[in-house]
Amino acid sequence: MAETIAADKFIDISEEVCPMSFVLTKLALEELGDGQVLELLCQSGEPVRNISIQIKEEGHMVISVKKEGEAFFRLQIRKNQ
Amino acid sequence: MKKGETMSEASAPKKKLKIAVDHNLDEQVKKKITVDAQIAGRNEKGKIDFAELRAGGFIKQRQKDKFTVRLKCPGGKMTIEKLKKVVEAAEQFGSDFVHLTSRQSMEIPYVDYHDFGPLMDQLKEAGQEVASCGPRVRVPNACGGCEYNPNGLTDTVKMADIVNKRFFGIRVPHKFKTSFSGCPFDCIRSTTADLGLMGGVFPKWNEENCTGCTICASACTEGAIEAHPQTGKPIFTPEKCLYCADCVRACPTYSWTAEQTGHNLRVGGHHGRHPVNSTVVARFLTDDEAVTAIEATIEWYKKAGEGKGRIRIGNLLQQEGMLADYMAALKTAIGPAKLVNNPVLPEKITVAR
Numbered sequence: 549m550a551e552t553i554a555a556d557k558f559i560d561i562s563e564e565v566c567p568m569s570f571v572l573t574k575l576a577l578e579e580l581g582d583g584q585v586l587e588l589l590c591q592s593g594e595p596v597r598n599i600s601i602q603i604k605e606e607g608h609m610v611i612s613v614k615k616e617g618e619a620f621f622r623l624q625i626r627k628n629q
Numbered sequence: 630m631k632k633g634e635t636m637s638e639a640s641a642p643k644k645k646l647k648i649a650v651d652h653n654l655d656e657q658v659k660k661k662i663t664v665d666a667q668i669a670g671r672n673e674k675g676k677i678d679f680a681e682l683r684a685g686g687f688i689k690q691r692q693k694d695k696f697t698v699r700l701k702c703p704g705g706k707m708t709i710e711k712l713k714k715v716v717e718a719a720e721q722f723g724s725d726f727v728h729l730t731s732r733q734s735m736e737i738p739y740v741d742y743h744d745f746g747p748l749m750d751q752l753k754e755a756g757q758e759v760a761s762c763g764p765r766v767r768v769p770n771a772c773g774g775c776e777y778n779p780n781g782l783t784d785t786v787k788m789a790d791i792v793n794k795r796f797f798g799i800r801v802p803h804k805f806k807t808s809f810s811g812c813p814f815d816c817i818r819s820t821t822a823d824l825g826l827m828g829g830v831f832p833k834w835n836e837e838n839c840t841g842c843t844i845c846a847s848a849c850t851e852g853a854i855e856a857h858p859q860t861g862k863p864i865f866t867p868e869k870c871l872y873c874a875d876c877v878r879a880c881p882t883y884s885w886t887a888e889q890t891g892h893n894l895r896v897g898g899h900h901g902r903h904p905v906n907s908t909v910v911a912r913f914l915t916d917d918e919a920v921t922a923i924e925a926t927i928e929w930y931k932k933a934g935e936g937k938g939r940i941r942i943g944n945l946l947q948q949e950g951m952l953a954d955y956m957a958a959l960k961t962a963i964g965p966a967k968l969v970n971n972p973v974l975p976e977k978i979t980v981a982r
Binding site for chain 1: 879
């Protein structure tokens, strides 16, 4: 899942942890339409783990994952209404 | 009472896996033991039921005539309707607070023992039972389980309900506490319960849909999954897996699935002055298998602990040959397939005092 497509929105939540990481991701997704793509920058470890699990449980899909050094991840999430 | 006890013990069938219900909790026995008591300093009379007292759940306080009444809340779950009625009873017969115990019960402190009768009547009307103390199978504990807790893998509340209905109050050599945890976070501390169930999932990876995104490696906090440096695909080390299912939950492409889901059975832990860590004896039990295993464990504990005084199952298992004897009993009950090979003895936890 290395290929990246042009995202419709980008948020930097690299200083956030749960629950703010989830809330900010959800708020950003609310601004998008069905099938649009949100790109976000988050911390590795718990934030990337939690966001991945929570996004899947909410019915959206992580379509791209890129490691940014050891400390961060860049995720692309496709919104699913 | 003594007579009733002797008779019921004598007539109890000695068949394997057959468990006699605690006679102290027998409704028929209870009815015979009600006496009238004059309440000191008042004009009214109250009924005191000694059988109910003997069943436990009434704990003498430091204060003269005062008892703490421990209520049964299996799995820490109580309906709001029942809670309201309990509050009413507590207001009438207790003090201005209730105490939430370390094992999920609610206690009404400062109950005058003369008021036991009317309090019991009121609680009975609310459908609220009194818990126990002493050498018995205690009220089961449970976390939120899989119904609404995102990490929960098994229905712990359902298991607590089953165990409460089937095994609560059974006489055993010492206290027997059960705790059911829905996942390896073990918020309910099943590792230091006499018998603990811990929900677990054995994960399976299917290469077909995997895109090598490495999310599973990030989700796994145990180091059981590492991403291949080139392809990003997972390298799984099952020995490190704690069965938490985070990989299954996080995987965007459903490449990780649950191969086995169930309760991991732990036996022989306890806290207290000399805490002991329980030992895992069986893995991925279904709900039914877990109930059978619990029944077999209680039955074994009763027999193996006979004549040994007040001994916790963890200390009994540490005696020579006992763990093997227990494993044989468990094998008879649930078969060999899900038993842990060569389980380690329950370990004493060293605590600096």
